[in-house]
Amino acid sequence: MATAQLLLRRAFASSPSCSPLRRSPLDSARFLPRAAMASSAAAPFQKVQIQREDTTFDAYVVGKENAPGIVVLQEWWGVDYEIKNHADKISQIGEGYRALIPDLYRGKVALDAAEAQHLMDGLDWQGAIKDIQASVKWLKANGSPKVGVTGYCMGGALSIATGVLVPEVDAVVAFYGTPSSELADTSKAQAPIQAHFGELDNFVGFSDVTAAKSLEEKLKSSGVPHEVHIYTGCSHAFMNASPEALKRRKEMGSTDENQGAIDLAWSRFSAWMARFL
Template structure:
């Protein structure tokens, strides 16, 4: 829906395209088969770092393949530590970010959330129009954002919306339990977070693949 300019980087599986929206231009990283069903992946508070790119490459290779896209909401900036990531998120133009994201899709066939519940003024789950699957760690302690109470409240709102939905809570797992690169595991330990259960990670990926294959293959 927006005009873009693209180029290939030979050392990366990604194509980086530039999207023009209103009076701003932002990069979007794309990987996967051009004619595959598209999935827009939203960065964590760190920005478009190596871990979110790892996830996107994996998504592109699931099942028969998907085309995965990451809009760079921070405009090239990446948080290297907690303080910097918090500063970037606190300074994010949230309404503009929503416009960035919605501009990349023509129609939402399904959605999946990991460890996060959106603010209702940005995206009210009770008004959802597409099937939603969500994943949370039982030991997540980010109050008001991704802890178990928020997960259960999300489930109630999705029930009210009437859309197909699943909310999965993984026993013994904390926040960001899907992040498995060596660097991120060490970063999480430095933040006092638990090492996660690999079986739960694989189960979540299996559920992700089944959900997206079902709803995006129509």
């Protein structure tokens, strides 16, 4: 297993709120086709296909054409209702953005934490970086003058990695995730990076307060514009506020609900992307 995946696996497995991860999903994994997944996002998404090297993958686009673009990266669940909710909201912020979700799992969405673990374990992280780079280039080739990247949990770690590894990225906003040093050395970041973490996040080494402060120190040495925000009383995935997501968070042991923190994070997101895009 790649080190980046191992770091995240250990972080989840060590969390008392994530005990379902301790069972193996390999013999009984069930994956829900995206078409069957209920979506809370009302806006229509356009399905496009993006080519990178000898691989083609699906992506989902929402928002007005020729607006600045933002690549929106999934949590470990896959392209589900909540990442679509985030992309839909992003597309309507300020004067509007063109939000694009690349399907890093190639059509699979997890039903529970064990399946999500299985999908994440199988992810080619270097390949995912290439998918993201191709997505950024697609947006720029299709009318977006500048493009940012944002992501949540696994997607948060990947978004920061693209700020290091993908020169075409103009700005990054990451939520509760940091890449391993083997995937990306954040002291060598090229793009402006804003990052958000919950004070009570207990995914040690990945998105806890110690990981957040370590990221901040490395970004200082990089010299790029950066902000690292820690939200009092919030745990992992605190931005997920739909009824379905709240139910899922409670099943995994996170009972906090803080609309004030969510609104503040979105305000900071909006200001950061407006500044650089």
